Amino acid sequence: MHSVPFESWEGAKEIFTFAHSPGVMAICLIATVVVIVGTIVASVRHENHSFAKAKNGHK
Amino acid sequence: MEGTDFQAAIDMMNTINMEVYYWWCTAIMVIIHAGFLAYEMGASRMKNALASGVKNILAFAFLVPTFYLFGWWIYLAFPNGFVPVDAADGLPWALAMGPNLGDNASGVFWAAFTLFAATTASIMSGSVIERIRVSGFVILAILLGSVVWILGASWGWHPEGWLTTEFGFHDFGAAGCVHTVAGFFVLGVLINLGPRIGRFNADGSANPILGHSVPMALIGLMLIIVGFFGFLGGCAIYMGSEQWVNIFGQPMTLSSVAFNTLMGFAGGIIGAFLVTRDPFWMMSGALAGIISAASGLDIYYPPLAFLIGFIGGCIIYPANTLIEKFRIDDAVGAFAVHGVSGVWSMVALGIFAAGYPQANPDWPATNLGGMIASAVVMAALGFIPGYVVSLVLKAFNILRVGGEAEIMGLDAAELPIRPYPEAGVPQAAPHPAE
Numbered sequence: 001m002h003s004v005p006f007e008s009w010e011g012a013k014e015i016f017t018f019a020h021s022p023g024v025m026a027i028c029l030i031a032t033v034v035v036i037v038g039t040i041v042a043s044v045r046h047e048n049h050s051f052a053k054a055k056n057g058h059k
Numbered sequence: 060m061e062g063t064d065f066q067a068a069i070d071m072m073n074t075i076n077m078e079v080y081y082w083w084c085t086a087i088m089v090i091i092h093a094g095f096l097a098y099e100m101g102a103s104r105m106k107n108a109l110a111s112g113v114k115n116i117l118a119f120a121f122l123v124p125t126f127y128l129f130g131w132w133i134y135l136a137f138p139n140g141f142v143p144v145d146a147a148d149g150l151p152w153a154l155a156m157g158p159n160l161g162d163n164a165s166g167v168f169w170a171a172f173t174l175f176a177a178t179t180a181s182i183m184s185g186s187v188i189e190r191i192r193v194s195g196f197v198i199l200a201i202l203l204g205s206v207v208w209i210l211g212a213s214w215g216w217h218p219e220g221w222l223t224t225e226f227g228f229h230d231f232g233a234a235g236c237v238h239t240v241a242g243f244f245v246l247g248v249l250i251n252l253g254p255r256i257g258r259f260n261a262d263g264s265a266n267p268i269l270g271h272s273v274p275m276a277l278i279g280l281m282l283i284i285v286g287f288f289g290f291l292g293g294c295a296i297y298m299g300s301e302q303w304v305n306i307f308g309q310p311m312t313l314s315s316v317a318f319n320t321l322m323g324f325a326g327g328i329i330g331a332f333l334v335t336r337d338p339f340w341m342m343s344g345a346l347a348g349i350i351s352a353a354s355g356l357d358i359y360y361p362p363l364a365f366l367i368g369f370i371g372g373c374i375i376y377p378a379n380t381l382i383e384k385f386r387i388d389d390a391v392g393a394f395a396v397h398g399v400s401g402v403w404s405m406v407a408l409g410i411f412a413a414g415y416p417q418a419n420p421d422w423p424a425t426n427l428g429g430m431i432a433s434a435v436v437m438a439a440l441g442f443i444p445g446y447v448v449s450l451v452l453k454a455f456n457i458l459r460v461g462g463e464a465e466i467m468g469l470d471a472a473e474l475p476i477r478p479y480p481e482a483g484v485p486q487a488a489p490h491p492a493e
Contacts (some may be wrong), residue, residue, distance in 0.1 A: 004414040012121040016360045
């Protein structure tokens with residue numbers, strides 16, 4: 001995986017992985033958003049399930 | 060002011076800035092131990108709460124002098140493997156190892172590394188609560204904190220460690236020498252120590268043993284996170300009028316570490332929340348997230364650090380469940396949180412950050428094979444001494460407390476005071492420590 005955005009430390013500025021690959025950066029950003037939104041959606045489903053069980057008197 | 064005087068003033072200011080920087084990193088790292096103290100006492104049943112705290116306090120106390128006596132020398136002496144190089148400045152009778160107006164660096168660097176050492180020993184401390192003997196624990200803590208991890212640091216967390224010069228190893232935040240070494244050391248000890256009474260049924264199924272104060276444990280874990288900022292700050296080398304460098308001599312910024320520490324932290328919590336919904340594991344996930352991103356905190360794209368931390372948060376609970384199937388009782392999940400996340404951290408760097416050049420262009424760039432080989436070295440370096448020495452301690456009957464004391468509770472069995480004397484909790488009558 002070609003992740004290094006520079007050839008030499010001398011004069012390098014943006015040293016982070018994939019700084020030269022907007023496509024990979026976009027994939028990372030989208031995956032981050034998916035994790036955040038997906039976890040919130042999963043949390044809503046979990047809460048609905050838990051509260052429904054609680055309402056029915058189950059633990 | 061003459062030019063030479065001006066330069067001398069700048070040089071002195073840089074020296075003092077360096078000294079002040081590591082002084083405060085060290086102070087913030089002490090918070091890690093406040094965290095471990097609360098975490099382990101909270102994770103213990105009430106009958107063992109203070110004994111767990113005593114163990115933790117003693118680990119810190121014994122690490123300081125032993126790291127002075129030989130730990131610092133080990134770090135300076137063994138970057139090539141097992142054959143020492145000249146490291147006279149690290150010997151306890153060296154003139155640099157005491158108040159010296161010509162040396163502002165040795166004391167604060169020694170102190171910072173001593174706190175790294177105490178942190179490493181404390182990783183073991185929580186796993187073995189409620190059944191280990193204090194004497195056996197102290198021996199193991201000294202071995203882990205003042206010998207084993209620092210040997211790993213000399214190999215792979217040193218400007219000229221052989222893992223870097225031979226394999227292209229890169230590990231900014233010490234996922235290898237601190238977390239992996241400690242996690243696998245713990246695993247070796249736990250195999251010989253055995254589970255707490257009642258932890259497993261005859262059919263191998265596990266019974267949960269809940270700590271007496273989960274809120275205290277959670278606050279402790281959050282304190283550890285606070286202390287991590289001192290720990291990770293101490294991983295950066297202050298260069299005066301020049302850019303920061305990491306311990307391998309590559310240029311970096313503290314901003315990089317700020318971005319990625321917080322992103323890894325958040326990813327770890329979210330991952331553990333998704334898998335467990337358990338606040339204890341969520342805060343353990345916070346640690347796992349930072350550890351998972353630790354190797355590349357200086358170079359990761361922050362969303363990548365978040366995703367690596369997220370995976371770390373997702374895998375720790377299944378990893379802990381897996382070792383339970385082998386009847387290994389890790390009371391706080393330290394093997395999973397530190398050992399598994401530490402290995403994942405190094406492998407992830409090999410996957411996502413291969414090709415970074417070293418400070419010395421003659422050394423190999425970061426690469427997946429080198430990171431995996433280094434991870435194996437670190438795991439073995441932790442596991443083998445942990446297993447062998449705990450086996451010896453077991454043979455001499457100084458590893459585990461007796462069954463009666465374990466059932467009674469270690470506070471009543473060996474301490475003169477009780478954690479909550481007015482709580483009305485059934486406890487054996489206090490008696491003076493013998």
